[in-house]
Amino acid sequence: MKWTSCTPEGFTVSPGRVADLVREFAQFGALPGGGVSRLCASLADGRARDRLGELLQGAGAEISVDAVGNQFGLFRLLDDRLSVAPPIMIGSHLDSQPRGGRIDGTMGVMAALEIGRLLLAAKHAGHRFQRNFCVVNWTNEEGARFRPSLLGSGVFAGHYTEAFALACRDDAGETLEDALVAIGYRGKDKAPPMPEFYVELHAEQGARLEAAGHQIGLVTRNWGAVKLDLVCEGEQAHTGPTPMAERRDALLAASRAIDAVRRLADNTKAVIHTSVGRLVVSPNSSNVVPDRVEFTAEIRSPDDDILMEAEAAIQLQLDELAKSTGVVLHRPSRSIRLARAMPETMVDFLAGCSAALGKQTMSIDTVAGHDALSLIGLCQTALVFVPSIGGIAHNEAEATGDMDIDAGTSVLLEAAFRLCGGETPASMGHQTRGPA
């Protein structure tokens, strides 16, 4: 196989077009600082989904929405309208963090839309294809409004049932189902079958590509992650007269837990990232000793054994903290994602696609979760990173240069022309990839 471009002339990515789409979508949930608050199944998310649907239809796709709101746009590249051949799927997500960035998942969805448009245009111009193409916008990738994250792709992959996903509640007690109904995205369509290939374009959300001066990062593995939903239960009391020794202060216990979670990362030589980003105090009045604090602790590591050891260490410390503060500690749920390798065949294939366009690549880890991880082992998956300026992510200042967006989209377009054209990736082992 020779790594020369298979993208036909006249059907390459127009410079700035995907970046313009990203800019257009930044209006949905726009914030004064340039970012977006487009929580899953919010009204802003609904408007963004509506606009994506319009654009997909305008580009010739057939739209479907499954029970958990995953939004699909099928571009029929085969003349046989009864073909059940599993398509190539490319996409990401439109939901954002509160005060999140405009790039995040939006870029991957916009790139997929543009790739679908170009493929169909090529077909209309006489180009012959062997496989259909499907764009996807997954529901609740972020895990910001509803937990767990990667929920829509997780249902599609069979990791969660529809019923489980629809019953997830936000901090105000609203279910995902009610929120989807409210924006008209509690779909009735059957999801498409599992694709043969799933490829996702995403911003790195770190600064390694930028530091190395590369436009294209090929994800070879993801870090493992444990997420612990924790609840401290103490006793509500007056902060004035109640003797200090009698207080069972849920916020004190949670605070000491947060400190312990951080010290775990600071006091080890192993590579561990830890965080507590979410904490809800009840009744949350300055004159009342809190009786209930809910919070979520995360531990991430590239090494699953270290991850397990770290979780055990935290659990021990939490138990001790609970005892010393007189607080009861519950762990209503725990989710784990083990560290896994991306299929080498696909990494090699994407490296070839990049090489065909004259782009050097570097191997890279993903520390963050992405929908592609939901599908590992179920289909041939690939995850392609482009640089995040300054490594800034989950922040209004998040940005990726227009030329980097074009470069990433072009690599995926090349892959799409090859895969939809019938090519089947095989491990080539010829490109230079060091350990991540």
Add this chain to the structure above:
Amino acid sequence: MKWTSCTPEGFTVSPGRVADLVREFAQFGALPGGGVSRLCASLADGRARDRLGELLQGAGAEISVDAVGNQFGLFRLLDDRLSVAPPIMIGSHLDSQPRGGRIDGTMGVMAALEIGRLLLAAKHAGHRFQRNFCVVNWTNEEGARFRPSLLGSGVFAGHYTEAFALACRDDAGETLEDALVAIGYRGKDKAPPMPEFYVELHAEQGARLEAAGHQIGLVTRNWGAVKLDLVCEGEQAHTGPTPMAERRDALLAASRAIDAVRRLADNTKAVIHTSVGRLVVSPNSSNVVPDRVEFTAEIRSPDDDILMEAEAAIQLQLDELAKSTGVVLHRPSRSIRLARAMPETMVDFLAGCSAALGKQTMSIDTVAGHDALSLIGLCQTALVFVPSIGGIAHNEAEATGDMDIDAGTSVLLEAAFRLCGGETPASMGHQTRGPA
């Protein structure tokens, strides 16, 4: 002066009547656990205020509502309708903590209502008075929805301007003014003049009366209290890829501050109560390093010097914490209430009123703030406690026995008959009061 009862026969407190009123008012913001959530200027507070207004009018009072929603019911006991003689005022507050108890301020307002009714009935039966009587329901005593606490009585006393109070915002950003307008209690009436005497009945919210077997506690002093509104400002980032060393985690800094505030009380032999009851995280998503945490720290002590030293020690530790976590720490506001003595004359007078009814009393501190504290030095103030079962307060399980409510109301009724009858308290120095 002889301490025999001046409450005329036929006009004593009907057993259980005030407790029944308290039970009736527990419907406004009722919770399944028997408590109430009746935040200041909420719809439930509006309904409670409406019902109080009805009951006051039914009992013959003239209602007025001042600019910050303080609700007054003037019982004219003098025939001269032009009299400007400052009245005796008795009252407390109807607002509650979130998931608060049904007794708290409600009992004091209901006792005042019943006292007004009995005084006017006595007048109609021919009893002669020298002073008018006024019931008051103060706005936002709790400081739960709007901070600072004691806000309505603070405006009445001149500690805060009306404009300051009306501009206070809850955590959702709504102003007290808008909230009062919404329930129809942004009043236009001039507040009554400063009374000559202000007496308040309240539950102890501690367990000292219960332990001593006394029904009546006479507050001789309040503890000093410093309340610090604090803000940690870090930087929003992805909890996954962002290197630990680059994180500026506002929640980590706040958690360490909460621990430091607690250790201050635990590591000293001085009498200090400390707490953090309120904390708001932003953006509060499990995958985002928080960039902003607001919280309120309280320090209380019976000794103002210790209070000042404790505040200085906390400030030092906060500054160090901020440095070590890379977080900027602001203190947008600070309020202080110094420890003060209640006027001895009034303590003696209430002891006499109790003695006249055959009730033993004990001297007691108030650690919590009460509206009576707003008026110290501006009029003759007294604060009378009745037992809290198990010392439980700011909790749905808060309770006071019906007989204790009757006992407390009877002491205030005796005081009201004497004061409205023209008696002027003088220090008697004859009752047994030990140091608090």
